[in-house]
Amino acid sequence: MTKTPSLRSAVGALATLALLSGGRAPAVTGFTLSPPKSARASTATVLGGPISPSSLWATRRSVVDDADDEELGARGASPPEAQGGGPPPPPTRTRREALLSGSAVTVAAVASSMVLSPGLVGGPRPALAAGGTTGKEYLVERQNVLITGANSGLGLDAATRLAARGHRVVLACRSLSKARGAADAVRSALRDSGGSSVPELVPVECDLASLASVRACVEGLKSGGETFDAVCYNAGLARNTGATEVKRTEEGFELTVGTNHLGHFYLNHLILPLVRRGTGTVVVTASSVHDPDSPGGAQGSTATLGDLSGLATGPTFDMVDGGAFNADKAYKDSKLCNVLFARELQRRIDADESTAGIAVNAFTPGLIVGTGLFRDQNPVFTKLFDFAATSLLKVGETPSFGGGCLEYMVLDKSVRAKGGRYYFSSPGSSKYGEAAYGNQFAPAEVSKEARDDAKAGRLWELSSKLVKI
């Protein structure tokens, strides 16, 4: 079968878009289908480049190597080939090289070869995890888990997975009716899969765009005598990247940062005393777009909190860095806030005897166009993008993969044993199914700005002022 040049370039453009978007739709105002020049160039440079599982593993390793080898090197990080005496890993690259190679260039080569060599499409794809062995080891003791944004996307999927294992789940959603709907959806999913019993599911209202709603939610949980093994700050929204009008939360905060960061920040302040000391965990759903060196984070406006002068002006801030409103950047900034928050929270927990032993970890589920996160984007583009990224090029993940990431973050013993980490997987890891967790999905380094402890501290102070704690 011969592909015409126009088909080839159309598929190539979609490929590039999918590859470069990383955590979300391309940051091109209006969602045009033309990839940026640099994207075309980077695709061209990799045509015909050799792809092998070991090269993907080498990428994974070098991202990890660059981080904290003592912390990150111990588990799930060596390729099966290496375990079995395979070829030695190539020399360590810089973090930027590794990110670009792992998430865009390498996968772009896969995409390009799919376009140029149709025989590869649907061909064998060797799994990286050998023999179905996975790096995960889940807690079996019954857990009491709270998940925000549990009525949709990966929150709903994780709630279903946890309930299927017999854990009790508190579904914290924007409204009580959404939370009840989520509980019904989990019950019917369990019934459909032949489950004989359904653990307790507790629907609660928690609108993160209203501090009063968050407060009422936690007061209700406290008066019910709740204590938690895990709380998951998962809810999030992304406005249309071309939006120009600033929307605001009930307290007047810019909606994206106000919901994704400040709503969870306030929730954490109130709920942390209910998290079990010594064994409990806090999980933060972040995104690789927090990192301007990642393929998705490099597109369009990049995340930076600058000197936080916007946040310092008070509740009516438009952007954290004090710049003019930019919806694309606001989402990326909110995800950078999530990572800085997680790291600072771990530091504060470790320094306080009353909370010591609680592990805080953040993660990115990868690009999942099939959740509700893209609901504000152009629906035609979103469908096309979903098809290209997930079905055609297989660089996107499924909602179920994302739910599995959250389940892993809650239940895996190694995650629970050590906080302050950020988990990531190379694009297209859904294809490894459950074997991805603890293998492809493993600790990785965060962006340079996210490693700035002084900035994390300042963000914490300003956030505290804004939510009046």
Ligand SMILES: NC(=O)c1ccc[n+]([C@@H]2O[C@H](COP(=O)([O-])OP(=O)(O)OC[C@H]3O[C@@H](n4cnc5c(N)ncnc54)[C@H](OP(=O)(O)O)[C@@H]3O)[C@@H](O)[C@H]2O)c1
């Ligand atoms: N999908 C991706 O490609 C991707 C990539 C990286 C990171 N993430 C992160 O993954 C998380 C989950 O997103 P998703 O992809 O599963 O999208 P989703 O299906 O849209 O789920 C987002 C959830 O957040 C909830 N939410 C939004 N605003 C809220 C508010 N004010 N109060 C309470 N809940 C609110 C939504 O509730 P409603 O239904 O009521 O709006 C929904 O339940 C987000 O933090 C997102 O940033 C996603």
